[in-house]
Amino acid sequence: MRNNQPVTQREYPVAENATLMSTTDVNGNIIYANEDFVEVSGFSAQELMGQPHNIVRHPDIPADVFRDMWKTLKQGEVWTGIVKNRRKNGDHYWVRANVTPIIRQGKIQSFMSVRTAAKKEEVEQAAALYAAFNQGKYPSHTFSKGAFIYKGWKSWRSWKQTLSLKQRVRLLLLLPFPFILLSVWFAGLNGWGLFIHTAILLSLLIANERIFYFQIVKPIMILNKHANRVATGDEHNVDYLDRIDEIGMTQRSVNQLGRMFRWLVNDVSHQIHQVAFSCDQLAAGNRDLYTRTEQTASHVETTASTMNQLTTAVSNNSETAGQANNLSNMTCKAAIQGGTAMDTICAYDGRYCEKF
Secondary structure, three states: OOOOOOOOOOEOOOOOOOOEEEEEOOOOEEEEEOHHHHHHHOOOHHHHOOOEHHHHEOOOOOHHHHHHHHHHHHOOOOEEEEEEEEOOOOOEEEEEEEEEEEEEOOEEEEEEEEEEEOOHHHHHHHHHHHHHHHOOOOOOEEEEOOEEEEOHHHHHHHHHHHOOHHHHHHHHHHOOHHHHHHHHHHOOOOOHHHHHHHHHHHHHHHHHHHHHHHHHHHHHHHHHHHHHHHHHOOOOOOOOOOOOOHHHHHHHHHHHHHHHHHHHHHHHHHHHHHHHHHHHHHHHHHHHHHHHHHHHHHHHHHHHHHHHHHHHHHHHHHHHHHHHHHHHHHHHHHHHHHHHHHHHHHHHHHHHHHHO
16 A cells, blocks of 8 residues: 655644545546645645545555445445545645445446545544554454444444344344244143244234335335445436335435436536547647747758858859959950050061161
């Protein structure tokens, strides 16, 4: 189990009206966190996204608590318990955690956790229990679906927490049966009279058990399955009760709450998908911008190289022009000198001709 350190043992008070909500994938990595959770945890939303939810786990909570939580969730059931979480700076906060597996078409898709402020007496009781459990003072106890119960051969001592409704009804019906038989025996019945009387009582007992089962136990079992499916978002193949008594009206209320919950889950899922789509678009835009930036840089380098070549060519052309100008000047001077020489020769030839 993850051991987040350090811890300061300073409590951060959670507001009574605060609702800390987060959603994780099937591997326990955070894919959604509301503002209350971000504020109370001390982490930023960016720091929480994609991280395991045990980033806020406090080392004072026994590992058995979280093992029980994951075992319950993987069975498709809702888990609840008092939890001490760690903030980013090492402080802690207490909450009542309600964790629900989100099921679609019979398969777990994600997990939703809703936490509210725990009551003072709940915090005191849980803190003492967890500390004693970590010290090994409860070797015969364990955690089951968020409850603290006996284990092994002592598990019967937790019958108030673990006994099913069917077993409770049968126990209540069977409890007076021995006393009725004793009263009949003391009344003087024996032989066939006692046998017939016992058979009648036993038949009535079985009939009462069946009536209780079909009228109360089975409808409540159906209601329990319905409530669990509604809580997990899996409303397929739900058995509805055609009743308008307390059980039937309770199922209607549960069904309405379930539809509200389903709307909330779908809305959150839609927002998550929108955020993911926007992030993908932003990432694609960043990649496109990076590619264009690289292309622009390449073009700038090419342009700079061309400019350097042009500058060199211009410089070379300037030198060539200078040399041509010098050569032109020299040619001009040579032509002038040639003309002067021709004039001198012509003058000399004229004087020579006059002598003859």
